[in-house]
Amino acid sequence: MVRLAGPALSLQRWLRYTIRSMNRLRAQLDPLGQELESSRGENAALRAQLHSVGQELETARGESSPLRAQLQSVGLELAVQRRRNAMLEAAVDVDHRAIETRLPASPAGRSILFNALPKSASSYCFEILRRRMGLAEASISLGYFPIDMVALNRLKIFAEGGQIAHHHVDASDANLTLLRQHPPTIIVHLRDPRQVLLSWIHHLMGSGARATPLQTDEPVPARWFDFALSEKIDWMIDHHFCLFVRWIEDWARAIDQGEIVARFTTFEEMQARGQEFFTEIARYCGLDESRLTEPLPEPASDSLFLFRSGQIDEWRRVFSPAQIARVNGLLPQSLGERFKWPI
Numbered sequence: 001m002v003r004l005a006g007p008a009l010s011l012q013r014w015l016r017y018t019i020r021s022m023n024r025l026r027a028q029l030d031p032l033g034q035e036l037e038s039s040r041g042e043n044a045a046l047r048a049q050l051h052s053v054g055q056e057l058e059t060a061r062g063e064s065s066p067l068r069a070q071l072q073s074v075g076l077e078l079a080v081q082r083r084r085n086a087m088l089e090a091a092v093d094v095d096h097r098a099i100e101t102r103l104p105a106s107p108a109g110r111s112i113l114f115n116a117l118p119k120s121a122s123s124y125c126f127e128i129l130r131r132r133m134g135l136a137e138a139s140i141s142l143g144y145f146p147i148d149m150v151a152l153n154r155l156k157i158f159a160e161g162g163q164i165a166h167h168h169v170d171a172s173d174a175n176l177t178l179l180r181q182h183p184p185t186i187i188v189h190l191r192d193p194r195q196v197l198l199s200w201i202h203h204l205m206g207s208g209a210r211a212t213p214l215q216t217d218e219p220v221p222a223r224w225f226d227f228a229l230s231e232k233i234d235w236m237i238d239h240h241f242c243l244f245v246r247w248i249e250d251w252a253r254a255i256d257q258g259e260i261v262a263r264f265t266t267f268e269e270m271q272a273r274g275q276e277f278f279t280e281i282a283r284y285c286g287l288d289e290s291r292l293t294e295p296l297p298e299p300a301s302d303s304l305f306l307f308r309s310g311q312i313d314e315w316r317r318v319f320s321p322a323q324i325a326r327v328n329g330l331l332p333q334s335l336g337e338r339f340k341w342p343i
Contacts, residue, residue: 001182003123094224111163111184113284117247118145118168118190120201120267126166128278132291145218146170146243150178158184171250176260185285187252191281192341193244194327195267197236197314207233208310232320237326248335266339 040263114129116122128135140154145168158165159182169175179186185212204212204220212220218239224232254260270277275296284288328343336343 029303033193044282085182091284103172109286111135111158111161111165111188113140113158113169113179113184114164114166114189115169115186115251115262116166116189117191117193117196117244119203120189121270122166125189125270125278125281126164129281129287130164132294133164133282133287134291136162136166138163139167140165141167141169141175143167144214144216145325146247148175150175152178155179155182158182168247170247171254171260177256179260183261186260187265187281187285188255188262189265189267190248190339191267192312192315192339193241193248193331194315194341195312196244197241197327198233198318199234200240201229201236202241229318230320230323233323237323238328241327241330245331245335251333252335252338264339268340271312 043163060270082174098220112129112135116124116125128137136152139151140149140158141150148167148169150169150171155178157163165184168270210222210225219251224235227235251262252264255262255264263281265277265281273280275292278292278296279289281287315327317325331343337343
């Protein structure tokens with residue numbers, strides 16, 4: 001019997017992991033496909049309802065405040081459902097032509113992957129760039145965290161240009177290989193993981209769910225939702241803080257070692273520089289900077305921005321002294337210095 005060692009053994013382990021991952025994905029394809037078909041039918045009904053409400057709104061005119069509220073609610077529901085459909089389509093990696101026919105016309109130029117650490121105001125950044133630049137919204141991964149997978153057929157279309165995608169893709173060897181083969185312009189957007197942890201807790205508490213179905217590592221147990229806030233924070237420090245740190249470290253290593261070309265941005269930078277922050281991103285991506293001359297919308301003005309409080313160091317006031325000491329000890333000094341996250 002031949003014993004493998006060194007790189008051969010690592011490759012063997014990687015292949016076993018990949019085969020197990022693909023088997024799990026295959027098991028999910030049938031129910032995902034059925035859910036996708038069901039969602040399409042629901043979208044058609046929502047569009048009809050939206051059209052009907054719009055007609056009523058025109059008829060009611062001056063007395064239309066309740067109808068406007070209903071129109072906004074239906075429009076938001078439709079947008080959320082459309083994004084959910086895009087994620088499901090990526091999960092089954094549907095046919096190239098089927099996706100292409102649904103993409104609206106958009107400016108020429110390399111597509112942009114706005115890849116972000118969760119709870120970093122990335123939805124706000126993404127929407128500003130998408131709306132101001134008139135880019136088509138795309139989905140190129142399965143939508144999981146912290147371990148995600150780029151969908152090859154989706155990426156091929158994405159590489160044709162004129163699109164923007166918002167994901168939390170990790171810097172795995174497989175993802176980096178695909179992104180090198182079909183390269184978009186990549187922005188890796190970060191935030192102090194100590195504040196990310198607190199915002200993540202608030203997000204889960206306000207979600208109305210008692211599970212994290214898109215969490216591919218250390219999913220939150222149902223009992224967590226019954227903990228007191230301090231206990232919730234302790235559990236997250238024990239189980240999720242390292243996931244955020246590792247995600248940042250992996251991207252930093254990939255960029256520093258020349259495995260991928262990407263630019264880092266941070267939430268703190270966005271808060272400090274405002275419009276100039278977006279202008280620099282536009283310049284880096286080769287976009288028309290003149291489209292950013294209008295004042296930026298308030299983050300709280302649109303529910304699609306998913307913006308809560310926008311504070312930089314709220315965690316210092318909420319965490320106990322012991323919890324502060326723990327997260328400071330778990331944050332690598334090199335990351336704190338590099339991204340200006342003071343201990």
